[in-house]
Amino acid sequence: MCEDLRSNPRKKGKVKESRESAREGEGLEEFLRRERAQGERNMDEDFVNNVLRLGARYKGTELGGKKRGGGAGEDEEEDVDMKMFQSRDDRLTDVAAAERAQQAAITQHKAQTAALSQCKLCPGSKAFASRLMVANGQHVYLQLVVGSGLSQQHCLIVPMKHTQAATTCEEDVWAEIDTFKAAMRAMAKARGNGILFMETALGFSKRPHASIDAVPVPLEVEQDAPLYFKQALLEAADEWATHKKVITVPASGGIRRAVPRNFAYFAVEWGGGGGYAHVIEQEDRFPADFGRGVVAGMMGVDPPRFNRKGQGASAAEEQKLVDAFQKHWAPYDWTSA
Numbered sequence: 001m002c003e004d005l006r007s008n009p010r011k012k013g014k015v016k017e018s019r020e021s022a023r024e025g026e027g028l029e030e031f032l033r034r035e036r037a038q039g040e041r042n043m044d045e046d047f048v049n050n051v052l053r054l055g056a057r058y059k060g061t062e063l064g065g066k067k068r069g070g071g072a073g074e075d076e077e078e079d080v081d082m083k084m085f086q087s088r089d090d091r092l093t094d095v096a097a098a099e100r101a102q103q104a105a106i107t108q109h110k111a112q113t114a115a116l117s118q119c120k121l122c123p124g125s126k127a128f129a130s131r132l133m134v135a136n137g138q139h140v141y142l143q144l145v146v147g148s149g150l151s152q153q154h155c156l157i158v159p160m161k162h163t164q165a166a167t168t169c170e171e172d173v174w175a176e177i178d179t180f181k182a183a184m185r186a187m188a189k190a191r192g193n194g195i196l197f198m199e200t201a202l203g204f205s206k207r208p209h210a211s212i213d214a215v216p217v218p219l220e221v222e223q224d225a226p227l228y229f230k231q232a233l234l235e236a237a238d239e240w241a242t243h244k245k246v247i248t249v250p251a252s253g254g255i256r257r258a259v260p261r262n263f264a265y266f267a268v269e270w271g272g273g274g275g276y277a278h279v280i281e282q283e284d285r286f287p288a289d290f291g292r293g294v295v296a297g298m299m300g301v302d303p304p305r306f307n308r309k310g311q312g313a314s315a316a317e318e319q320k321l322v323d324a325f326q327k328h329w330a331p332y333d334w335t336s337a
């Protein structure tokens with residue numbers, strides 16, 4: 001009914017014209033007084049406009065005289081009252097909605113702060129392994145994967161800001177991810193290797209920190225990757241999946257052109273650009289290390305090698321690996337310029 005009143009212009013003309021004009025000033029004054037008495041600080045412009053619009057028809061008692069639930073056959077005066085209340089209700093609804101939004105923002109901020117304080121990929125977090133950061137851009141950094149790496153130069157390309165997926169990061173972050181990819185690609189190419197980029201973006205309710213695996217691989221592994229990944233994705237995909245199991249990712253625009261924001265997905269990209277993506281519908285059934293598993297299979301590396309617990313390298317070993325990486329990376333390190 002409320003919507004009907006608001007949207008039906010015919011009703012406007014049906015309001016009774018029987019009020020005496022002498023009541024106009026009185027009504028408005030009474031309304032203003034009531035508003036002040038109730039401690040209302042912000043006058044509702046719509047409401048005032050309604051009062052002015054109604055003019056002689058406004059009797060000043062609409063605020064207190066409202067009867068809810070008026071139905072068909074009721075006096076048309078009820079329509080006027082309803083309209084007056086509609087404006088006020090709208091305002092109260094706005095205030096309530098604003099409070100709810102603020103509360104939600106606070107809750108989200110708290111959850112975000114808690115997630116960040118334990119985040120292994122947030123540079124400000126205590127859990128962050130700064131010793132493994134091998135390049136530091138403006139928005140994105142490069143972290144060497146030690147212990148569970150598929151090859152010696154296996155890195156993570158990571159947005160500095162806690163972001164859940166490449167599809168949701170900002171433009172300048174995305175551009176810098178591309179710059180890192182290009183540099184990693186050039187480094188791999190110079191060594192006669194190919195490279196694969198993979199991202200598994202899921203479990204958004206747990207507020208993950210997005211990262212992209214950059215895995216230098218033998219050239220033939222990169223060449224075979226489309227075939228292997230297509231097969232693996234078809235097999236891994238949910239039987240009742242509503243999305244296409246294998247989405248082609250364009251070389252230009254990448255994953256952001258292929259998968260809508262806030263969808264969980266797995267994406268793999270080949271060195272030359274372009275790749276495949278898969279929208280993950282049943283997150284609990286999609287292995288978080290799916291991509292690494294496929295690459296391990298292609299490289300003939302035993303997957304448990306990177307799943308095994310207690311494989312932590314010593315600080316000295318880590319430093320050695322970092323130094324080795326830096327030697328290869330130095331000519332391509334655009335961040336040190």
Ligand SMILES: [Zn+2]
Nearest residue numbers: 119122162209
């Ligand atoms: Zn983080």
